Amino acid sequence: MNIHDIAKLSGYSAATVSRVINNRKYVSDDAKLAVQKIIKEYDYVPNDVARDLSKGKTHNIGVVMPYTKHPYYTGIINGVMDAAFPAGYRIVLLPSMYDADVEMNYLNRLRRKAYDAIIFTSHGVTLDDLLEYQKYGSIVCCHDPGNYDISAAYTERIDSYLKAFTWAKAQNVKKVAILLSRNFELSATSQLTRKAFIKIFHHEPLESLLRTDVITYSDGYRSAQSFYKNNVTPDLIFANGDDVATGARQFYLDHHLPIPTLIGQENQLSGQLLNLPTIDHNFHEIGRLAFELAIGDETKQVSVASRFILRNQNDHN
Structure with missing residues (x-):
């Protein structure tokens, strides 16, 4: 069932059906009732994935994380999540255990437009692999990539x-x-x-x-x-x-x-x-910056300073 099927059954155009589904103006009461009757009768639910793809974006960001228990990964994830929620993006956690085959599968899902971007908190695949897939969507890594032309947010350790x-x-x-x-x-x-x-x-x-x-x-x-x-x-x-x-x-x-x-x-x-x-190492900030790079249009690298902290001393280095 799609809006064209609803249009045929209700007797109204697909454009009118779309306006009803999306609560737009300029729809007569008769048209609205007729369309809503068909929607209820066939239990129609709009396909968000198809709708997002038609707009060129899914608003999904994949975040690859080898482990879930180390503070490095949880800190970055918290930073990504805190930035993503107000921006209207969904975060999909992608565990990998540094398995290159698993990570290549995630890259191929980026190619198939399952995500707008992927953030690699760490990775088992090579940087050359990541470069190859940049043409399918934004890819961000969370370490210094050296001379590789790839977006990165990382800590100067x-x-x-x-x-x-x-x-x-x-x-x-x-x-x-x-x-x-x-x-x-x-x-x-x-x-x-x-x-x-x-x-x-x-x-x-x-x-x-x-x-x-x-x-x-x-x-x-x-x-x-x-x-x-x-x-x-x-x-x-x-x-x-x-x-x-x-x-x-x-x-x-x-x-x-x-x-x-x-x-x-x-x-x-x-x-x-x-x-x-x-x-x-300010990983929360790294996560926030990684998200901004993921949704941005520019390939660039940003770093954040880390600091050694001595407790009970006035000097925080």
Whole structure:
């Protein structure tokens, strides 16, 4: 059933039917009653997708996110959502687990006009793949794309990492544990962490003090447990989230062990309550900027500064 069918059954033109459906003016009472009678009799519901496509827009923005529990992704999503709602856009969350085949499927749905744009909070496909699909709709990534001509909203991380490790070194720590979501080969963020560490400590992070696939509080707890079981006693744990650092802390508390110095990230409530040093990457702002780029007509890259925060001190770097 479409408006042309309703027009035939009601005896009025498709234009008149459209005006009735969309509550437009200049429709006689007789025409309105006749059209509404057919609509009710056949339980007709307008096809929003077809209507949006006829206008050239769906007002759907896809947001690809490998994980749902890490504050990096939740922070960006909250920023996107807060910007999208007042602008009249719908956000479609697209989980990927870094599966390139899954992400290519999302790109092909962009090609088929299921979305006006896609925001990649992170991705398993290559930047070359993203460039190839830009002709089908706006694509935005949330990391520095380097020389690639693609829209991006991202945090400048290196300075805050350097400040965090400089502060750590000033505490006379020798054994620094680093908790990461992905290893150095796969993650640009992990590579920046490694780069900053080497610049300050003048050696590679020790393999025995590295843990990957760390995302949640429970992962932080298990990482500390792993250090203990392997007779590794870090002086400091550089975690990839305040919740992760809190999880590690809880393991040492539960087993009546000395708690290493902790540095978290993302300025989460847990870190605020425990007065943990942290790094705020302003992911909410990144999400807002990514949305603006997604609905805009210009390909450009914007960055936001991160900051290292020392609790109970006047100096917020």
